[in-house]
Amino acid sequence: MKIIIANPNSSTQCTDAIMASAAGSNTAPDTELIALTNPKGTPAIDCTFSDYQSAWSLHRAVLDAVEEHRPDAVVIAGFGNLGVFGLKEALSIPTLGMSETAMAVASTLGHRFTVLTTLLQYVPAMEDLVTLYGMQTKCASVRAIDLCVTDCVGQREQTLDLLEQEAMNILEQDGAEVIILGSGGLSGYSEDLEKRIGMTVLDPVRVTVKFAEMLVEAGISHSKKRKFAAPPQPLDQYMD
Amino acid sequence: MKIIIANPNSSTQCTDAIMASAAGSNTAPDTELIALTNPKGTPAIDCTFSDYQSAWSLHRAVLDAVEEHRPDAVVIAGFGNLGVFGLKEALSIPTLGMSETAMAVASTLGHRFTVLTTLLQYVPAMEDLVTLYGMQTKCASVRAIDLCVTDCVGQREQTLDLLEQEAMNILEQDGAEVIILGSGGLSGYSEDLEKRIGMTVLDPVRVTVKFAEMLVEAGISHSKKRKFAAPPQPLDQYMD
Amino acid sequence: MKIIIANPNSSTQCTDAIMASAAGSNTAPDTELIALTNPKGTPAIDCTFSDYQSAWSLHRAVLDAVEEHRPDAVVIAGFGNLGVFGLKEALSIPTLGMSETAMAVASTLGHRFTVLTTLLQYVPAMEDLVTLYGMQTKCASVRAIDLCVTDCVGQREQTLDLLEQEAMNILEQDGAEVIILGSGGLSGYSEDLEKRIGMTVLDPVRVTVKFAEMLVEAGISHSKKRKFAAPPQPLDQYMD
Amino acid sequence: MKIIIANPNSSTQCTDAIMASAAGSNTAPDTELIALTNPKGTPAIDCTFSDYQSAWSLHRAVLDAVEEHRPDAVVIAGFGNLGVFGLKEALSIPTLGMSETAMAVASTLGHRFTVLTTLLQYVPAMEDLVTLYGMQTKCASVRAIDLCVTDCVGQREQTLDLLEQEAMNILEQDGAEVIILGSGGLSGYSEDLEKRIGMTVLDPVRVTVKFAEMLVEAGISHSKKRKFAAPPQPLDQYMD
Amino acid sequence: MKIIIANPNSSTQCTDAIMASAAGSNTAPDTELIALTNPKGTPAIDCTFSDYQSAWSLHRAVLDAVEEHRPDAVVIAGFGNLGVFGLKEALSIPTLGMSETAMAVASTLGHRFTVLTTLLQYVPAMEDLVTLYGMQTKCASVRAIDLCVTDCVGQREQTLDLLEQEAMNILEQDGAEVIILGSGGLSGYSEDLEKRIGMTVLDPVRVTVKFAEMLVEAGISHSKKRKFAAPPQPLDQYMD
Amino acid sequence: MKIIIANPNSSTQCTDAIMASAAGSNTAPDTELIALTNPKGTPAIDCTFSDYQSAWSLHRAVLDAVEEHRPDAVVIAGFGNLGVFGLKEALSIPTLGMSETAMAVASTLGHRFTVLTTLLQYVPAMEDLVTLYGMQTKCASVRAIDLCVTDCVGQREQTLDLLEQEAMNILEQDGAEVIILGSGGLSGYSEDLEKRIGMTVLDPVRVTVKFAEMLVEAGISHSKKRKFAAPPQPLDQYMD
Numbered sequence A, B, C, D, E, F: 001m002k003i004i005i006a007n008p009n010s011s012t013q014c015t016d017a018i019m020a021s022a023a024g025s026n027t028a029p030d031t032e033l034i035a036l037t038n039p040k041g042t043p044a045i046d047c048t049f050s051d052y053q054s055a056w057s058l059h060r061a062v063l064d065a066v067e068e069h070r071p072d073a074v075v076i077a078g079f080g081n082l083g084v085f086g087l088k089e090a091l092s093i094p095t096l097g098m099s100e101t102a103m104a105v106a107s108t109l110g111h112r113f114t115v116l117t118t119l120l121q122y123v124p125a126m127e128d129l130v131t132l133y134g135m136q137t138k139c140a141s142v143r144a145i146d147l148c149v150t151d152c153v154g155q156r157e158q159t160l161d162l163l164e165q166e167a168m169n170i171l172e173q174d175g176a177e178v179i180i181l182g183s184g185g186l187s188g189y190s191e192d193l194e195k196r197i198g199m200t201v202l203d204p205v206r207v208t209v210k211f212a213e214m215l216v217e218a219g220i221s222h223s224k225k226r227k228f229a230a231p232p233q234p235l236d237q238y239m240d
Helices: A012-023 A048-069 A084-090 A098-106 A120-132 A149-154 A156-174 A190-197 A204-218 B012-023 B048-069 B084-090 B098-106 B120-132 B149-154 B156-174 B190-197 B204-218 C012-023 C048-069 C084-090 C098-106 C120-132 C149-154 C156-174 C190-197 C204-218 D012-023 D048-069 D084-090 D098-106 D120-132 D149-154 D156-174 D190-197 D204-218 E012-023 E048-069 E084-090 E098-106 E120-132 E149-154 E156-174 E190-197 E204-218 F012-023 F048-069 F084-090 F098-106 F120-132 F149-154 F156-174 F190-197 F204-218
Strands: A002-007 A032-037 A073-076 A095-097 A113-117 A139-144 A178-181 A200-202 B002-007 B032-037 B073-076 B095-097 B113-117 B139-144 B178-181 B200-202 C002-007 C032-037 C073-076 C095-097 C113-117 C139-144 C178-181 C200-202 D002-007 D032-037 D073-076 D095-097 D113-117 D139-144 D178-181 D200-202 E002-007 E032-037 E073-076 E095-097 E113-117 E139-144 E178-181 E200-202 F002-007 F032-037 F073-076 F095-097 F113-117 F139-144 F178-181 F200-202
Touching (some): A002 A012, A002 A048, A012 A032, A032 A048, A048 A073, A048 A084, A048 F084, A073 A204, A095 A098, A098 A113, A113 A120, A120 F120, A178 A190, A190 A200, B012 B204, B073 B204, B084 C048, B095 B098, B095 B204, B098 B120, B098 B200, B098 B204, B113 B156, B120 C120, B178 B190, B190 B200, C002 C048, C002 C204, C032 C048, C048 C073, C098 C120, C098 C178, C098 C200, C098 C204, C113 C156, C139 C156, C190 C200, C204 D204, D002 D012, D002 D048, D095 D098, D098 D178, D098 D200, D098 D204, D113 D156, D139 D156, D200 D204, E002 E012, E002 E048, E012 E032, E012 E204, E032 E048, E048 E073, E073 E084, E098 E120, E113 E156, E120 E139, E139 E156, F002 F204, F012 F204, F032 F048, F048 F073, F048 F084, F073 F084, F095 F098, F095 F204, F098 F120, F098 F204, F113 F120, F120 F139, F139 F156, F156 F178, F178 F190, F190 F200, F200 F204
Parallel strands (some): A002 A032, A002 A073, A073 A095, A113 A178, A178 A200, B002 B073, B073 B095, B113 B139, B178 B200, C113 C139, C113 C178, D002 D032, D073 D095, D113 D139, E002 E032, E073 E095, E113 E139, E178 E200, F178 F200
């Protein structure tokens, strides 16, 4: 089985971090994970403006890679909107955004989950995602440690302390028992955080890669009726 | 990996049908599926009264089997409430009800899903399940073909025709693109129905077994904080 | 008029406390209250696991008592799920759970109510009840004093202080003006608490007994169409 | 016990019909029902404009009657908004609107209820009431037979046929099992309709009178904190 | 263009304050704003009881003024319910309540808005308005500085300090970025508050006057089908 | 005042139709409307895939035009998502999407509105917009005449007949009284449709242009706190 793991931004360093998380997802021996960077994407995606400036070229890069590699599934490894619904229109193999998938899995693991992200100003956009996926009643809150991605990656101890502190607030004030780390910048923190607080913490890359593998093995994909029906025109008419 | 598949009712014929569905779920070669029938359960579970008359002994049978087999996960293969939340309190390995799991997966496959079940009078209880799992905005409707389980099992052509007819209503009137077959009595119909209508149709046994396998491989289980924390007293104090 | 008051657990001490509350409900002189203990129930019901381990035998005990006493109504005097919907299927006389009834009455007494219970870990299950009864917009919060039932019964002054403290939080932080004492262990506290804080405080046993009496006098019972229709099979087929 | 039953409009014929319904509510022998007509109200209340043109004088008439009769409770016997929340501010004895009370009771009698009213153009206002009382998830629909009140009162057979027809739609299309007759003009139809269709049908006058009696006997009234706190100024400053 | 600006209470001082706000709304040179005081209204509207005691005479005063002035639109300049839906039935020109209009505009200006009002006890009624206008998901909270209207008008510095303090809570705790000043008593504070906190602050009088002008220029009014259809009887039959 | 009206697709014919609608919006004499076509956009936007393929270059074209023309407001004249939230981050002048604005205005004009669009397969994406703008309770339905944009533009009589037919369904089955024409392809139909059916019909271009003018005159813009705060990095870092 082949799964494309697409990093929506242009940072190969970020792609490496994503693939490190994916490598820990314990896929089957014959599952090949193909890394894809979006060279025309923005260096980081930290607002809705950059989400849109990156998604269009991400879609084109994914479609090219699908033609080249003939994969069984595609994982969009960014915790945002990123037009994944548009890509599901264009493809009929399982196509998964990691924000939607992590929330679907988390919905079964506790009463409610919390999305814990980096920047405070990005919280409303995350709340919109929760709404878009119909997860309002399963989501207790969206919280942020308000640290930029660079610091999250560089300052491990400080980041872990901030995550732990917010996790306590999540458990005591918001009543959630499951945490989704809602940013690529928080890759690699799930295990340490889980050890510190004893709650279930999801790394969305890992869980989405496994979910994609599961769908392929089970022979399930998104419905091609209505919402994810193929675009009315041939795809290349939308991409000059 | 070992997964217990527990049929909540007392019918071994039903257990066989469940295991046939499970066998089609394409698990890994080293995944062992252990069938469990609930001898003190009711012959069929077709109302809330029988749900409760069966769940208590199901829980005990599962706990005994967990002690005996030391499995990695438990799947409750009945499309109802069945006190799965209570069993999640008692266990820390992944413990999955097939109604909740199928809805979580379906939530990612289309705009909205419909639960299609057998008896019309059971629809409100299914709607309560949708609410309990927080899936109201993802669920377009709960519908029934209003055929009893015996006829569903015995009258294949008639059942398939009724399913197809309701599937058309679901697509055109309710605006759902994904169907969950919400009854053990509808095991074995998903593939034929999918072929007839071109929509994604989920067999909840299959998808739940695969989901359980995924969680085990990914090292994820339900949170033991709050909702699924261990009962305040030792378990045997609740079971004389 | 005869009303069965069924204690879902096996503690006769608890049955006595319930009947003491019921005695204060100021029923008509000719209303006879028949106490029922559930001998096969768990000693206490403090989690979903025990809810299911108790409900099945509760249902059977109630059905036997109905045959023996021919009552006009049945009150399930436990603040939980307890499969009351299943019992409503089995019976056509008014059959009332005290959690649902207290919430329905509270909905008319203020902008929003709060359920105040004993153990913190039981809060999510109470929130599920609120959802199940469709009372989300009327319920401001579910809170707990986090004291076990034994202490609630034994440590009156401490319990009252904790209740008062939470009541202040409820009024100031949650914006609710009505409190439902959501546990049998809090029987007998409503009047003292109401005096201390000046808010309306409901003892669910009292209000449910009166509600049952009202329905009988008004000739009203639950609808036997759809949700509470009789089970498809004769009752004894579900109880060997 | 004394209960004031206030007809919000100026029609004494309507007051008589209300009192006839109330008489059938099987109150205790010592419960005295005091009829009140609102002489400055509109002849009928069939739109929001007339709701407001009637409510102000209704409130004044009720306050005068309370001073004169010293009742134990007040029932506003009109199926509308009628500013009952304002009257609850002004009074501390149980003060009940029949739309809110009937919905609270109906919430316990089935999966969902339907409000069945007279004029089609009044449906949105009824839907607003459902929302105002927080009963959205318990209310399957608001429907109308689209017959004016005069015809409802005068054309019994036609009215009953229309009600039966809509009741079938309610059961089959909307999935509700309980009907609330949402208009004074439909007083006296509940029993015949219930016989024809086998569903629970509530006459809101009857159920509200009994509910008021229950609250008085149980010593319960609406909370005087926040929403129904006394107006900031003495009452007569609001009434010149 | 002529727009009637109706103050629902009887205070001409309040009418002056409203017209001062309206004057700052930068309407077109040929837009004439006609002030209307409700002489039979209560001196202030600070509870639901006074809302109803004022609305009936407000409606009559407005209808008289419409006949006299033949305006193009009517603005009800009180932040409450005030039966505006009833007045929309009676009129076919644009008829706007300032609470509904301000919320509609605010819905486009940020993720969520907060209504900030004067008295704490009036908060639940404001929350009911939010629900009535279908703005629950756009409204983060309703808050109060708990100062009576007289003090708001007289103690400018204290009021501004309290508003600023609550605005900080709104931004940090409730996650709203837009504030609606929900009381006539807070007229004239929007600009100073906006300067202090850097958030968008709406003066509902100003925004509603501009909105009314916009509708007239665009040739748009409320639909006269269903909800705002003319009352079934001629208007004067409702007003003796 | 200068307002940029940006057509998100690359069709100048479509830009002309938008400007024709805008011209009918009766703006002030000194309001200058500046047309902008998105040359790198797709020829039509009829699915989520094309929404994303067009939005990125639309944003860049708008930012360039803002620098060149220094307008007072920007209107995005496409009925979709189009990343308008991202553009609001980038700009501090009023920036309006016509789907969000039309819904906000429609929310005040009736009990509920319906979005009536062209293609059936685009309905789920429109439903997502309704959710994103928090308008679920104000929106009765999203419906489609299932005619492609080309036919809508070319076949006037057929289109008008289909619109009228759906409008009848909307009024009778969905209970909405206001229609929003949810597609650029339906520009120019609002007046004729309104005449035929007597309901309020909104042309989103017209209403949004007027709304933008209103905000500018009133000195109001979206809040720059949180959701629409400027992106964390300088804008050109997101656009190579």
